[in-house]
Amino acid sequence: MSVDNKSGNLVHKKIDFAHILEKVRVFAPATVANMICGFDVLGFAVDEPGDEVLMYRVAEPGVRIRAIKGDAGRLPLDPQKNTVSACVQMLLTDLGIENELGIEIELIKHMPIGSGLGSSSASTVAGLFAINSLLGNPLSKEELMPYCVEGERLACGHGHADNVAPALLGGITLIRGYAPLDMVRLPVPEELYAGIVFPQVDVPTRDARQLIKEKVALKDAVTQWGNIAGLVAGLFQNDYDLISRSMHDVIIEPTRAILIPEFYAMKQIALDNGALSFGISGSGPSVVAITRGQEVAQVVTEKIQQHLSANDIDSFKYVSSVNIDGPKVLPFNA
Template identity: 60%
Template sequence: MENILKQDYKLDQTKFLNQVHVFAPATVANMICGYDILGFAVNEPGDEVILRKTEELGITILNITGDDGKLPLDPFKNTVSHSAWKLFCDLGLDESFGLSVELHKKMPIGSGLGSSAASTVAGVFALNELLGKPLSKDQLLPYCMEGERLACGSAHADNVAPSLFGGITLIPSHEPLIVRSLPVPEELYVALIYPKVDVPTKEARRLIKNNVPLEKAVKQWGNIASLIAAIYEKDYDEIGRSMQDEVIEPHRSLLIPYFDEMKKIALENNALTFGISGSGPTVMALTKSEQIAETIVSEIEEFLNEKSIEYFSYVSKINQQGPYLKK
């Protein structure tokens, strides 16, 4: 694989650390109407990576927790070590010392919350911190996208960009790669409910139609444009009205049990909007207050209990920081 960095970097080894512990946030990709181009980060859940320098050359994964044994310990098959090692080699350090990785999953795998993205971002960000922060987040982003390529076959940025930069991100182009950070209306909260059913990302992507009727496409373009304007204007009602999807949701929602019933509960309890987080099965409701978000979670939890469906739930503001060092 070619070197992603466009120049050589003189690294100050006196700034290198021996160990760092990093948290990276989960994300809500697509924001319903913005398939593959919009996403935002949340305060919880997220993943944690502990990265250490070692005298032995190469990279090893010492331990993974919270994955129920699903993730590979082979460092070249795991998104965290794969992406961090790519950056490490591109910086010319692979003959200087080695790295060891611990990954602690704090969210469900395959949940539609950007699980692989959070792990990858945590690993790449951790390496940059370990090396004294020689690179900007803009320079780290392509390495995070390489983790997505390994995880699902496509180097998309709608999860890794918000996890890395925090806040709400718009990715209008991948070639060239362009990421825009959008303002975050301060009263926005998100209610997240993950019903414990399996919806693999690759399978969910296969349901998407290659051809979209022009009428639906025009409506979708209008919704995206209106959503971005409403975000800048802090128009909460218009944010909710704009986040509607007739292109992706009708197909993916079929994989999520009781999607329509959960949507009805959320809207009846004053959600601004309701839809699928990423490829699902996590669903999300945007609200204008924490209390409304808590009420929606409580009502949907009661419904899922009646249907004997296990779940995880979270209420969060939009994370505007991205990854950070844990003490």
């Protein structure tokens, strides 16, 4: 699907104020960007962790942050600086109703910031999905996507879509191009699982991106192209052996792995215990084992956690199938 850049041409959308909801609660999932070999062009959503947004319609016009929970005070309450409120404000402005509607937002962070699991993406997607739901769903997901990408630009300085696209659309997504944004949803093999471990070390996204070389050797580029093509073919053919052979990163991983303690030891543990592949989730420090089946993912993550613990490194783990649905509205009092 091709998506035009955010253009401000949404004023033709007619909002029925009589049917705007008073409140809505939305969950949006974490994501594994890059899918090991597809830097900035591949990503998939998982069932957990994720973030929640509780959104309320209020009398006073404007967008405000009522509260943020689970962030240890790290995120700004200023609505102009918080990506969730800033993107909601942009959308309301483009709809031409920024002076007619009052919105207050509670952001609940269930996932760690700086984890490499698309923390800012999950929050932004939850916020935009929530405002669209509150308004009666006047916009398609494709129309919401440019605002999600803008949220990434605000959060980390680079408007990439390999986190926000799977978070919003669900499943596995290929970002074919950015001018205009062109996304392809890929098939999801039924037994494909992710075993994710988040070591408690700090790897800021901006720092991780600065380590990446601007030029790569042609032989490495050819290898990477073949791996991405092989992975896509493996997904279409439901061929786990081809998926395994293809999920290798010769360009980004060798540089970013330096920032993640025990990376190669964790990788060996994953492969020795049946993982199809192993690599870095997004910019790290989270790592991901791609497996065939839940049981293998459980074993791999447990053994990696044991190894990290023996080296005095705390960690969280998550085991999930690929989340094919993306964000969802939750019962408000659940």
